[in-house]
Amino acid sequence: MLSAQSAVIVRATLPVVGANLDTITETFYASMFADRPELLDGLFNRGNQRNGDQRRALAGAVAAFAGALVARPDVRPDALLSRIAHKHVAVGVTDDQYVIVHKYLFGAIAEVLGDAITPEIAAAWDEVYWLMAGTLIAMEARLYAEAGARDGATWRRWQVVERREETEEVVSLVLRPRGDEPVPPARPGQYVSVRVRMPDGVHQLRQYTLSWDGADGLRRITVKRADEGEVSGLLHATVAEGDELTLSAPFGDVALGEGDAPIVLASAGIGCTPITAMLHHLARTKDTRRVLLLHADRSRAAHALRGDMERLADALPAGKRIFWYEKDGEGQGRDGRMDLEGVDVPKGAVVYLCGPLEFMRSARAQLIRAGVRPKDVHYEVFGPDLLLGVA
Incomplete structure (x- = not known):
């Protein structure tokens, strides 16, 4: 929990810190890699460093966590960090690296905001950081233990x-x-x-x-x-x-759950991979739940794992599939991008969603308009999570 004194300070300074988070995270990564280039060898994705995705994801995570803390200082927003913890253990993050990150992150805050960061403000944001880091360290320890590993040794x-x-x-x-x-x-x-x-x-x-x-x-x-x-x-x-x-060992917080609610599996492009894994499990266990499979792709020829998806969906007792192709569908799917107008989305369905960000934003909005509760939409992101904080 965030202390009352720190909650007041973080609430007052969040607009300023939030407005500068992109610059802060850019400065943070630049200074850390200048001093510790070995971190790019086998830990950080240098492609995401070049295109800025990692920087934007970190800024979004810090802002979302701090915002949740000041909204409810008596509750630690652990749910926000589950996805990050899984990503961390998948690359072998260890406890001591949080100390390294702290050093360079707070150095970047001081450099970007200068004299605006008083000792009291620094102490309040230090509390936010260690609440976030401590939560992640605990989550990651549990995940490593479940994988039969410790200290990142899952390889x-x-x-x-x-x-x-x-x-x-x-x-x-x-x-x-x-x-x-x-x-x-x-x-x-x-x-x-x-x-x-x-x-x-x-x-x-x-x-x-x-x-x-x-x-x-x-x-x-x-x-x-x-x-x-x-x-x-x-x-x-x-x-x-x-x-x-x-x-590494398998990780990821978005996985097919048990229960008796209908299931909607929606994907686009290479987002078909986790959806196909779920279909394999449903078919192997002869699951009787109603399953609606929705997939969009550039063309039938570009649709990876199409044969698996068709065969597995058709094998389900209560399975139905609809595919969309932007071109060359050969009569085997609907034309254009995924459009759920007229699609019978099962009432009370649990949704698993994966694909490009633009697709997921559109599909999520359409599914919610069709009656799916926001809390029942689970999404997987390839790379840094730029949807973090979406209500």
């Missing part, structure tokens, strides 16, 4: 036993674990980090959903080659059957 070697070209831009890799140690279980919709050494010697991590989790220990990741994606490009260009990859 394991896996062998590629099959490579399948899904589309011109998407490849699936079926993997078998090396060694005899038990494999941490995966929930439908979770992701793993893949750790690769780049040509310049720097290790980079990227998260990829387990699009299939086989009962025999095999697992599958499905990777889209991004335009400027150095890791996805390397995987597409170099990985062949027989090669080995280093993977």
Whole structure:
């Protein structure tokens, strides 16, 4: 809980700090990497550093957490941080790194805001930081324990036993674990980090959903080659059957839940990967819930995992699927982008949503207009969460 004295100060200074958070986070990352370049080797995604996504996500997370604290100082807004905790353990964040971040973040605040940061203001925001950090450290400790690991040591070697070209831009890799140690279980919709050494010697991590989790220990990741994606490009260009990859344990706070409520699975593009994993689980368990599968793509040819989605949805006792294609649908889907006008969205449905940000904002708004409660819309984001704080 935030102390009463700090709550007054944070509430009064939040507009000024919030207005400068983008500059503060930019200064923070620049100074930290200048002094600690080793953090870019195997921990931070340098692609997200270049395009600014990580900076904007951090600013949004800090603002959302501080705003929630001052709105209800007696309640710690843990729910806001669950997604961040899963992302952290997927890349192996350790407790001592919060001390490093604190040093450079508060140095950036002092540099950007100058004399406006009095000792009292600094102390209040220090309390916010350590409430946030302490919550994350506790969450991450639990997640590491559940994965049978500690101090970020969740890594394991896996062998590629099959490579399948899904589309011109998407490849699936079926993997078998090396060694005899038990494999941490995966929930439908979770992701793993893949750790690769780049040509310049720097290790980079990227998260990829387990699009299939086989009962025999095999697992599958499905990777889209991004335009400027150095890791996805390397995987597409170099990985062949027989090669080995280093993977983390599975993590992710958006996973298919139990219950008897109807389910809506909505995706666009490569957002089909967690949705396909959920479909595999529903089909394997012969789930009798009503399931509405909605997917939008550029074209039928660009629709990765289309065969899996069709087969699995059709196998469900109460399954229905609707696909949208912007072009070349060949009569196998509706034309254009996803439009839920006239679609019978089940009453009381729980929604799982994944795709580009623009798509998720549109689909979420349409589903809420169709009667879905906002709290029942669960979304997965590939990369930093730029939807954080959306009501």
